Every structure is written in structure tokens, then in C-alpha cells.
Amino acid sequence: MRNCLLTVFLLFVFTTIKAQTIQGKLVDEITGEAIPFVSIGVMGTNNTTVTNDAGEFILKNVNFPVKLRYSHVSYFMLEQELNGPANNLIVKLKPAAINLKPVVVDPYRGLKLVKAALEKAAGFSTQHFYGNAFYRQLTSLNGKPSQVYELFYDLEFNLSKVKGWIAKQSRFAETNDGIAFSMSNQSYLTFSLAGYLFEEKKTGKTVTLKSLNDFEISIEKYIEQKNQDIAVVSCKYKGNKKQFYINSTYYIGVEDLKIYRLENSIFNLPIKLSGSSSKIPPIATTIATFNGEKTPIPVIENISTKLYLNLIAGGRTLTPVISSMLTIYQLDKTLNTQKFTELTKNVKDKAIIESIAYNPIFWKDNPFVKQTTLEESSIKMMESKSAFGTMIDP
Structure with missing residues (x-):
């Protein structure tokens, strides 16, 4: 009976932890400034969101463990694994290299x-x-x-x-x-x-x-x-x-x-x-x-x-x-x-x-x-x- 109760308790805990929320903020790795309009997605699902003007985001109904993908045209894509809920996640993205002077081969x-x-x-x-x-x-x-x-x-x-x-x-x-x-x-x-x-x-x-x-x-x-x-x-x-x-x-x-x-x-x-x-x-x-x-x-x-x-x-x-x-x-x-x-x-x-x-x-x-x-x-x-x-x- 005791083992049965323990099993039920563990199943209850697992169920309540399984689907949780991730809240966080995306910042520039070099300047520390917030990055708006970063796409964040739970890999293998349709669960996605975008950071607001302050670089903040939230993902609801996340089943752990989870692998997130962060993408922005001006930064290198980043993938991150999480094993549990996060309420104040800070994610740093590395700026992509910028070529300001491309060789002009074709003006069109x-x-x-x-x-x-x-x-x-x-x-x-x-x-x-x-x-x-x-x-x-x-x-x-x-x-x-x-x-x-x-x-x-x-x-x-x-x-x-x-x-x-x-x-x-x-x-x-x-x-x-x-x-x-x-x-x-x-x-x-x-x-x-x-x-x-x-x-x-x-x-x-x-x-x-x-x-x-x-x-x-x-x-x-x-x-x-x-x-x-x-x-x-x-x-x-x-x-x-x-x-x-x-x-x-x-x-x-x-x-x-x-x-x-x-x-x-x-x-x-x-x-x-x-x-x-x-x-x-x-x-x-x-x-x-x-x-x-x-x-x-x-x-x-x-x-x-x-x-x-x-x-x-x-x-x-x-x-x-x-x-x-x-x-x-x-x-x-x-x-x-x-x-x-x-x-x-x-x-x-x-x-x-x-x-x-x-x-x-x-x-x-x-x-x-x-x-x-x-x-x-x-x-x-x-x-x-x-x-x-x-x-x-x-």
C-alpha cells in the first residue's frame, strides 16, 4: 500500500512538472542589450513565440525535457536544452558577422x-x-x-x-x-x-x-x-x-x-x-x-x-x-x-x-x-x- 501511494505521488508530481512555462529574455552577448523579434520555438512542435520590444518572451504548455531554438537574422542561431521550468531565463545570442563592403560584381x-x-x-x-x-x-x-x-x-x-x-x-x-x-x-x-x-x-x-x-x-x-x-x-x-x-x-x-x-x-x-x-x-x-x-x-x-x-x-x-x-x-x-x-x-x-x-x-x-x-x-x-x-x- 505504501509503495502504491508513493507511485501515485510520483506520477502526480511528474504530471504537474511535465507541462510548464518558460519565461526569459534574449540579450546581445557583447552589449547586453535586449533583442526584440527573436523567434523562439520548441523543436519538434508548433509551439513558438517571438520576443517583444524588451526582448522578453514566454512559452506555455512546455513538456520537459525540451530543446529550444532561438533565431534572428542578425544573430547566430542557438539551440538550448532545458530539463525543467525557468522563470527568469537569460539567453545570450552572438551577433552574426556583418560584411559592409561586399565586392560589387553585379550592380543589379x-x-x-x-x-x-x-x-x-x-x-x-x-x-x-x-x-x-x-x-x-x-x-x-x-x-x-x-x-x-x-x-x-x-x-x-x-x-x-x-x-x-x-x-x-x-x-x-x-x-x-x-x-x-x-x-x-x-x-x-x-x-x-x-x-x-x-x-x-x-x-x-x-x-x-x-x-x-x-x-x-x-x-x-x-x-x-x-x-x-x-x-x-x-x-x-x-x-x-x-x-x-x-x-x-x-x-x-x-x-x-x-x-x-x-x-x-x-x-x-x-x-x-x-x-x-x-x-x-x-x-x-x-x-x-x-x-x-x-x-x-x-x-x-x-x-x-x-x-x-x-x-x-x-x-x-x-x-x-x-x-x-x-x-x-x-x-x-x-x-x-x-x-x-x-x-x-x-x-x-x-x-x-x-x-x-x-x-x-x-x-x-x-x-x-x-x-x-x-x-x-x-x-x-x-x-x-x-x-x-x-x-x-x-
């Missing part, structure tokens, strides 16, 4: 790389992907945090756009100090600006297979990885700078022709804001990271955007800055059975958020909701006012 090498990468992706343009995502948006007004909302939702997407979404959990808060500013469909703006390999627009100029000759394309440098070099290729628009246009920088594998990172600088964004006029055309920047290890094409993992505005409303100058972070932390083909809401510019974020009852238990100590310093100060301010809820205005 950059153009050929971008064209080949886009053509390769175009062969999969109709393939749909499904995944679980977390989204946070923070608005600062004249240098002070004014609004924050966070969403967990399921996504349907391809290489051209997000096709649809289903919100699962949400929370929202905003200050009430006499000045108000809100983007009613910032999520659509985020999705439409960044992370896609085919930016077909009716107006303005973006990098596509049809518009490559409109851009000055050159290789800035090579990142010397173990398996292949990554070419950093800049595409700068040569035409009329008064219209809407996007300058892009691609990180392309020279052997597999996959795009691993895409940075966009967006100028003269054609957006309309009611009740205000713009002193300076809006500017937006985006960074998107892709994972091409398990698929023949790069699949979006993370999108970070920042939108800068300079407005006059009611005789007052307003300088809103809207930042957002989208992380697709798990791909799941079985989600294709759901009925997704089509994502268009007519979708209003407020209506989506109001449709879901605020669940404080879900958000309390939620390990996935990691914050950078800026976001943390804003969220703490909102929580101190008991502001979080479904469209609560303290």
Missing part, C-alpha cells in the same frame, strides 16, 4: 534578389494560414499615455492581407483629461500597412513585382549566417515624393530566397481624420518578422507599427503617437472551421471590443501579456484608476 544583384524572393512567394499567394494572435495598441497624446487596448483573437491570413479575425478576449482603457483622440480602425491600419509581401495599392507607390523599376534598389550589407548569408536590400522610391509611398528594406536569404524581415518607412499616408487638420503628413514605420523554417515560404510572426501625427483640432496642437504590436504565437490549421469576420476599413475596433464582456480573471497575471517599459507605465496608470474594462472611461 539587389534587384534580382528582391524579384526572385517576391516571385517565390507569389507561387503561394492563395495559400491561407490560421493562427492565434495577441495585439496591443498604445496611444500617447502630446507625450502622455491616453489610451490602451489589448486583444486576443484568431486570424485568417495570406501573403497579401489579413482576411478575417475573431476576437476572443479584450480590454480597453483611456484617460479623461479634456483631450481625446482615437483611431476608430487602427487594427485595420496596422494590418494593411505592414507584414505583407504584396502591397497592391490603388494610389501611391509600394514595392511589387510590377513596380521594381520605380525604386532604387541596392544591397546595404550581408549578414553572414552559418547556413547562408542574409542580404539586407533597401528599396527607395525614385519618383514624386508628394504622393503616398513606401521605402522598404528586405532581409533575404541568398540561398533559399526567403524573406525573413521587412522594414517599411511609410510617407504621406492617405488617412482622413474627422474634426482635425494635419499640419504635417502622417509618417508610419513598421517592422515585420517571418518564420520560414517549417514552410516553403516565409510566414508572418510579428508586426510592430508606429504612426506619428501632427494635428490641429479646436485651435489646439495635438501630436498623437500610436504604436501597436501583433504577435501570431501559434499556427493552427484547425481554426479554418470557424466563421471569421472579414477585416475591412469599415470594421470599428470599439464595436469589436464592446461585443466581448471584460473578464478580469483572464487578464490577471496573464503570463503572455508582457510589457515594455513604456507600455508598463501606461498600463499601471490605467490599472491604478481601475480603468480597464470594456470601453470604460475613468
